[in-house]
Amino acid sequence: MREKPVQKQVFSRFLKERGQRFTKERSAILEKTMSRNGHFDPETLYIEIRKAGAKASRASVYRTISLLCECGLIEQVRKTEHGTVYERSFGHEHHDHMLCIGCGSAIEFYSDKLERLQEDLCRQQGFQGTTHTLEIRGYCRKCQKKKKQT
Amino acid sequence: MREKPVQKQVFSRFLKERGQRFTKERSAILEKTMSRNGHFDPETLYIEIRKAGAKASRASVYRTISLLCECGLIEQVRKTEHGTVYERSFGHEHHDHMLCIGCGSAIEFYSDKLERLQEDLCRQQGFQGTTHTLEIRGYCRKCQKKKKQT
DNA sequence: ATTGTAATTGAGACTCATTATCAATTAAAC
DNA sequence: GTTTAATTGATAATGAGTCTCAATTACAAT
Numbered sequence: 001m002r003e004k005p006v007q008k009q010v011f012s013r014f015l016k017e018r019g020q021r022f023t024k025e026r027s028a029i030l031e032k033t034m035s036r037n038g039h040f041d042p043e044t045l046y047i048e049i050r051k052a053g054a055k056a057s058r059a060s061v062y063r064t065i066s067l068l069c070e071c072g073l074i075e076q077v078r079k080t081e082h083g084t085v086y087e088r089s090f091g092h093e094h095h096d097h098m099l100c101i102g103c104g105s106a107i108e109f110y111s112d113k114l115e116r117l118q119e120d121l122c123r124q125q126g127f128q129g130t131t132h133t134l135e136i137r138g139y140c141r142k143c144q145k146k147k148k149q150t
Numbered sequence: 151m152r153e154k155p156v157q158k159q160v161f162s163r164f165l166k167e168r169g170q171r172f173t174k175e176r177s178a179i180l181e182k183t184m185s186r187n188g189h190f191d192p193e194t195l196y197i198e199i200r201k202a203g204a205k206a207s208r209a210s211v212y213r214t215i216s217l218l219c220e221c222g223l224i225e226q227v228r229k230t231e232h233g234t235v236y237e238r239s240f241g242h243e244h245h246d247h248m249l250c251i252g253c254g255s256a257i258e259f260y261s262d263k264l265e266r267l268q269e270d271l272c273r274q275q276g277f278q279g280t281t282h283t284l285e286i287r288g289y290c291r292k293c294q295k296k297k298k299q300t
Numbered sequence: 301a302t303t304g305t306a307a308t309t310g311a312g313a314c315t316c317a318t319t320a321t322c323a324a325t326t327a328a329a330c
Numbered sequence: 331g332t333t334t335a336a337t338t339g340a341t342a343a344t345g346a347g348t349c350t351c352a353a354t355t356a357c358a359a360t
Contacts, residue, residue, distance in 0.1 A: 021307060021356050043346080057310045062347065079229035081318085083346055098277045107275055114271075117263055118286055125257055127248045129288035136268055138279035171327050171336060193317080207339045212318065231347085233317055 007034050007073060007090055014071035028054035029064040033074060034088060039106060041083045078135065096134040102143030157184050157223060157240055164221035178204035179214040180223070189227055189235045189256060228285065246284040252293030 011030055012022040032049050033040075046061045056064075065086060068074045077085040077097070096114065098107040114134060122129035139147065161180055162172040182199050183190075196211045206214075215236065218224045227235040227247070246264065248257040264284060272279035289297065 019307080023308065023356070025309070041346095055310095059310060059312095059348080060308085063308090079231075081229075098272070098275060098279065100277075101280075107277060109271060109275060111267070111271055113267055117261070117267060121259060121261055121264075122248070122286065122288065125248060125259060126291045127250075127257060127286070127288055128290075128294050129248065129286045130251075131288070132284060132286040134282060134284045136272065136277065136279045136282040138272065138277055138281070140278075141276050144278050169336080173327070173337065175338070191317095205339095209319080209339060209341095210337085213337090 010090070011068070011071060011073060015067070020067075025054075025056040025060045026064050026067070028052075028056050029061055030068065030073070033065075033068060034090065036088060039077055039085045039087050041085055043083065078133070096132075096136075098136045098138065098140075100140040100143055101137055102139050102146065105140055105142075107140065160240070161218070161221060161223060165217070170217075175204075175206040175210045176214050176217070178202075178206050179211055180218065183215075183218060183224060184238060184240065186238060189237050191233045191235055193233065228283075246282075246286075248286045248288065248290075250290040250293055251287055252289050252296065255290055255292075257290065 007030065008022075008027070011026070015022050015026075028049060029045070032045060032052065032054070036045075042058075042061050042065055045065070046056075046058050049056050049061065065074065069076060069086070073088070073090045074086050075089045077087050079085070093110065095108045095110040098109065100106070114132075118129055118132050121127075157180065158172075158177070161176070165172050165176075178199060179195070182195060182202065182204070186195075192208075192211050192215055195215070196206075196208050199206050199211065215224065219226060219236070223238070223240045224236050225239045227237050229235070243260065245258045245260045248259065250256070264282075268279055268282050271277075
């Protein structure tokens with residue numbers, strides 16, 4: 001796994017500005033977070049970190065995830081009955097999701113039309129929109145086939 | 151508060167089909183649910199029911215909310231750090247929400263363009279979409295003013 | 301390098317929403 | 331009315347996430 005010094009810089013600057021420290025625990029969590037491609041939840045991240053031999057407690061994982069959200073390196077995707085799902089946002093353009101009811105898989109997509117629509121809608125309502133999340137639920141290709149077979 | 155016999159019929163039929171019973175607890179919870187206009191969470195509903203003098207335990211409230219979701223009379227709006235938020239869907243057309251970061255208030259809106267956009271997006275991805283949720287976060291009129299004053 | 305000091309860590313206690321348990325109750329079919 | 335399986339509710343259990351606090355440590359100043 002290649003180093004990602006840019007992200008370390010972003011994070012350590014963010015911390016320094018607030019008089020906070022860039023510890024090895026935070027560094028390990030940052031690294032594992034940034035090496036992840038898809039969605040993840042704190043517990044899974046914690047287990048991966050332990051497996052990788054790094055030392056960081058569950059508490060630190062939660063605390064660091066919080067910080068990473070604040071400085072914009074990751075963001076919350078959604079809350080589920082099994083906990084909160086996050087994803088890397090650094091080097092990962094804004095997008096929305098389609099979520100398969102059948103298998104839980106997620107498709108990412110981006111739509112310029114949607115971005116413009118958000119602006120229109122906000123104008124109509126006198127609302128100052130900053131971000132949005134669109135989640136489309138349904139069936140992915142695979143699960144559509146499975147359904148036909150039954 | 152007027153009676154809403156249609157919803158009772160829907161619910162009791164739904165239950166009968168599944169060999170389940172239409173108890174007074176379920177009836178009380180249904181009624182309180184249907185008399186609500188905005189968003190609500192299970193705990194608030196439970197407290198209201200107790201205040202109204204009806205008898206239903208917290209456990210029954212949770213269990214019945216689950217049933218009401220299954221039969222389509224209410225639906226989950228979102229999960230927050232303070233629990234799950236629901237809203238009546240019976241006699242309440244589909245819509246999406248703008249959520250104020252400042253005060254937590256919610257604006258409901260409906261957009262035909264958005265509905266058509268969902269269809270387009272799904273076609274593009276070979277996804278069979280059934281429902282969606284669009285949540286736009288930002289500042290409502292009041293909170294925009296407050297921010298200016300500071 | 302050493303020191304001083306405030307930030308951080310981690311183990312475990314705690315919170316709070318939600319679910320499971322199970323004996324007692326009850327709807328509703330006969 | 332009897333029967334019987336579904337339901338209820340008090341309470342225990344679960345599980346994600348947060349808090350506590352003594353021990354540790356980053357880091358700025360000397």
